[in-house]
Amino acid sequence: MGRLRGTFKLLFFVGIPLIPLFVFWFFPMLVSLWLSFTNWDYISPSFDYVGIDNYTNTLTSETFYEALKNTIFFSVWTIVPTIIIGLFLALLLKEGLKGLTFFRSILFSPWITPMVAMSIVWSWIFQADVGLINQILGWFHLPQPQWLTDSDTAMWAIIIVTVWKNAGWAMLFYADSLSKIPNDLYEVSDIEGASWLQKIKTIVIPLVSPITLFLVIISAIDAIQAYDQIQVMTQGGPAGSTRTLLYLYYQMAFEQFNMGQATALATIIVLITGVLALSMFYASKKWVHY
Amino acid sequence: MTKIKLQHVSKQYTKESDKVIHDFNLDIDDKEFIVFVGPSGCGKSTTLRMIAGLESITGGELWMDDQLVNHVPSKDRDIAMVFQNYALFPHLTVFDNIAFGLKIRKVKKAIIKEKVEQTAGILGLTPYLKRKPKDLSGGQKQRVALGRAVVRDANIFLMDEPLSNLDAKLRVQMREEIIRLHKTLGTTTIYVTHDQTEAMTMATRIVVLKDGHIQQIGTPTEIYKNPNNMFVASFIGAPAMNFIHAKVVNNQLMTSEGKEIAPLARPIDHQGKVILGIRPESVVLATENDGLAMDVEFVEMMGADLHVHGKLEQSKIIIRLNPDVMVKENDRIYLRFPHEKIHLFDPNNEESLYQSEGMTAWVD
Numbered sequence: 001m002g003r004l005r006g007t008f009k010l011l012f013f014v015g016i017p018l019i020p021l022f023v024f025w026f027f028p029m030l031v032s033l034w035l036s037f038t039n040w041d042y043i044s045p046s047f048d049y050v051g052i053d054n055y056t057n058t059l060t061s062e063t064f065y066e067a068l069k070n071t072i073f074f075s076v077w078t079i080v081p082t083i084i085i086g087l088f089l090a091l092l093l094k095e096g097l098k099g100l101t102f103f104r105s106i107l108f109s110p111w112i113t114p115m116v117a118m119s120i121v122w123s124w125i126f127q128a129d130v131g132l133i134n135q136i137l138g139w140f141h142l143p144q145p146q147w148l149t150d151s152d153t154a155m156w157a158i159i160i161v162t163v164w165k166n167a168g169w170a171m172l173f174y175a176d177s178l179s180k181i182p183n184d185l186y187e188v189s190d191i192e193g194a195s196w197l198q199k200i201k202t203i204v205i206p207l208v209s210p211i212t213l214f215l216v217i218i219s220a221i222d223a224i225q226a227y228d229q230i231q232v233m234t235q236g237g238p239a240g241s242t243r244t245l246l247y248l249y250y251q252m253a254f255e256q257f258n259m260g261q262a263t264a265l266a267t268i269i270v271l272i273t274g275v276l277a278l279s280m281f282y283a284s285k286k287w288v289h290y
Numbered sequence: 291m292t293k294i295k296l297q298h299v300s301k302q303y304t305k306e307s308d309k310v311i312h313d314f315n316l317d318i319d320d321k322e323f324i325v326f327v328g329p330s331g332c333g334k335s336t337t338l339r340m341i342a343g344l345e346s347i348t349g350g351e352l353w354m355d356d357q358l359v360n361h362v363p364s365k366d367r368d369i370a371m372v373f374q375n376y377a378l379f380p381h382l383t384v385f386d387n388i389a390f391g392l393k394i395r396k397v398k399k400a401i402i403k404e405k406v407e408q409t410a411g412i413l414g415l416t417p418y419l420k421r422k423p424k425d426l427s428g429g430q431k432q433r434v435a436l437g438r439a440v441v442r443d444a445n446i447f448l449m450d451e452p453l454s455n456l457d458a459k460l461r462v463q464m465r466e467e468i469i470r471l472h473k474t475l476g477t478t479t480i481y482v483t484h485d486q487t488e489a490m491t492m493a494t495r496i497v498v499l500k501d502g503h504i505q506q507i508g509t510p511t512e513i514y515k516n517p518n519n520m521f522v523a524s525f526i527g528a529p530a531m532n533f534i535h536a537k538v539v540n541n542q543l544m545t546s547e548g549k550e551i552a553p554l555a556r557p558i559d560h561q562g563k564v565i566l567g568i569r570p571e572s573v574v575l576a577t578e579n580d581g582l583a584m585d586v587e588f589v590e591m592m593g594a595d596l597h598v599h600g601k602l603e604q605s606k607i608i609i610r611l612n613p614d615v616m617v618k619e620n621d622r623i624y625l626r627f628p629h630e631k632i633h634l635f636d637p638n639n640e641e642s643l644y645q646s647e648g649m650t651a652w653v654d
């Protein structure tokens with residue numbers, strides 16, 4: 001009797017919070033998975049089952065591999081600078097810059113600004129003729145790229161905005177992690193005459209490694225899901241040079257109305273994300289010290 | 291091995307704040323084991339860290355052998371330091387922790403291996419070389435920290451309360467280990483503690499500090515037998531020295547209420563109120579006729595001795611007796627203070643007026 005009531009209680013307290021999870025996450029995912037085996041066009045009420053056609057089409061299409069390449073490029077070049085700049089800023093703050101809280105909030109403010117708003121401002125900054133960046137480059141007589149309208153530079157522009165937004169956020173995590181490193185570890189290395197770089201290598205990097213892992217995984221997921229900045233600044237162009245997997249999904253679903261193909265791509269994205277996160281977690285055993 | 295000389299050293303953390311170390315003068319000889327002892331906040335760590343070069347010296351001079359080292363960076367002072375919280379690198383194995391300093395100093399791999407293994411052998415760490423600090427007990431961690439200092443063959447060891455995180459038994463064990471290490475290596479050592487037992491048992495000389503002022507420098511015996519003032523007298527020795535309100539009238543030492551304690555053979559330059567100091571173990575039992583009355587409040591059986599707490603007139607006192615003596619709560623017992631064990635202090639400035647130990651100035 002008591003046991004039954006216990007089970008009921010458990011179901012009640014665990015079950016109720018799970019309901020939204022089911023309704024808004026699990027259920028749509030199942031529907032999406034189901035749609036990926038159909039040729040639904042988003043509008044007509046009828047559709048046919050097409051088996052794994054959508055998957056084979058996707059996995060054999062050039063656009064998919066182009067987008068995959070773009071996604072990997074974008075991810076690597078946002079994650080690595082975000083981590084390095086974040087750690088560097090945190091180290092600067094730790095050295096006790098004057099006006100600490102002021103700096104911290106300035107650096108953190110991009111993170112709380114909506115990506116859409118930021119992207120709009122940045123697309124002005126990146127304008128080829130009147131944009132701020134090219135103005136500055138002009139003063140120094142440096143080349144002034146076409147940024148958003150040149151397929152060689154458009155992805156870099158998107159990357160710069162994304163790093164700009166995320167670095168302050170990474171800094172906050174690192175600042176907290178750095179403040180937890182006991183001071184006497186630095187003193188031990190002072191007595192031995194370790195240089196600044198040696199201290200970074202032997203103390204800081206290993207001791208913030210759990211935060212680094214966390215940031216890498218979150219930033220990777222964030223990079224795979226990047227949408228706002230691409231939509232506002234380049235819409236995947238020019239010539240598909242900023243079309244990531246997620247943006248490709250959006251175009252398939254809401255520009256070409258090819259829901260079956262799009263949901264198949266979505267499933268592949270989820271799989272890639274999962275495999276990536278898992279493998280990072282696994283690989284981390286070698287370099288993360290808890 | 292190095293001589294260290296501190297001349298008028300002082301420390302002020304910021305321009306606005308008060309000095310925390312005042313006019314610190316100390317000559318440390320080669321191979322000495324110096325212990326800084328004092329209550330929390332008296333400036334022990336600050337002084338040690340100035341010697342280590344981790345804290346700037348704001349006044350005075352610090353010499354090592356014949357070099358003025360005020361502005362010499364830590365790494366060039368040839369010191370090794372052991373920290374209170376071990377300061378081990380959590381991500382490195384015991385081996386790498388011990389090898390840390392050597393690696394930073396770019397010693398050859400083969401030599402590092404040999405030295406680390408030798409040090410681990412001395413400290414009984416050989417079975418743990420591959421472990422991470424989190425898999426070690428407190429005592430083992432402390433030994434690793436010690437190992438990191440030993441392996442460097444430094445000329446000076448600095449230790450800041452290295453044993454304070456250990457339990458009582460381990461502390462005794464590690465204490466012996468450090469003494470043994472000092473005997474074998476002969477490295478000049480400065481050891482900071484707030485534990486008077488560690489100071490007494492380990493030091494060749496003790497420096498007693500209070501509020502950034504040196505109170506006394508001396509061998510454990512000197513400090514114990516001839517404390518300069520009431521602070522030193524009460525800080526060193528457990529249970530602490532008893533202080534009893536007394537007075538000197540015509541070279542006669544009496545209690546405040548006028549009971550005779552002992553005659554003074556040698557006239558002192560002080561009449562009237564004094565503080566009589568006597569260690570708990572120096573008091574002897576007497577009879578009603580020739581003793582001072584003490585009302586027993588409670589008794590602590592310590593095993594090897596008996597601590598009897600009570601009051602003599604208005605002063606609280608503790609005496610240490612043979613455990614076979616039958617004394618219990620609410621008893622009245624009678625005490626005699628052997629004249630050669632008596633200390634007298636000036637009640638105004640707490641300085642010693644008289645030290646009898648080792649002197650023959652007292653006559654019955």
Ligand SMILES: Nc1ncnc2c1ncn2[C@@H]1O[C@H](COP(=O)(O)OP(=O)(O)OP(=O)(O)O)[C@@H](O)[C@H]1O
Binds near residue numbers: 304328
């Ligand atoms: N970084 C600092 N800035 C300002 N004042 C400090 C600093 N470090 C210590 N002090 C002050 O200097 C005085 C001496 O401190 P210190 O740490 O040397 O004491 P200690 O004798 O080692 O005490 P404990 O036994 O508690 O370790 C204290 O009053 C302390 O508040």
Ligand SMILES: [Mg+2]
Binds near residue numbers: 450
């Ligand atoms: Mg201290």
